[in-house]
Amino acid sequence: MSKGEKCSLCSEPAVRSLSASEASKYFEVEAEARGRVYLCKRHYKEYKKRSEEVRELERLRW
Numbered sequence: 001m002s003k004g005e006k007c008s009l010c011s012e013p014a015v016r017s018l019s020a021s022e023a024s025k026y027f028e029v030e031a032e033a034r035g036r037v038y039l040c041k042r043h044y045k046e047y048k049k050r051s052e053e054v055r056e057l058e059r060l061r062w
């Protein structure tokens with residue numbers, strides 16, 4: 001990832017990027033944020049937590 005990217009949800013330095021379509025499952029992201037959405041450490045942690053919860057629900061469904 002390019003240096004100096006900022007989190008798309010706050011203005012912390014970004015540590016990860018996601019595709020906008022993936023990020024929009026878990027966060028309110030701007031439609032203009034096509035392509036990549038950048039997440040800071042805190043938001044990435046939140047993303048991981050939410051995606052794990054979703055995966056757990058999917059597992060229980062089976």
Ligand SMILES: [Zn+2]
Nearest residue numbers: 007010040043
């Ligand atoms: Zn953030």
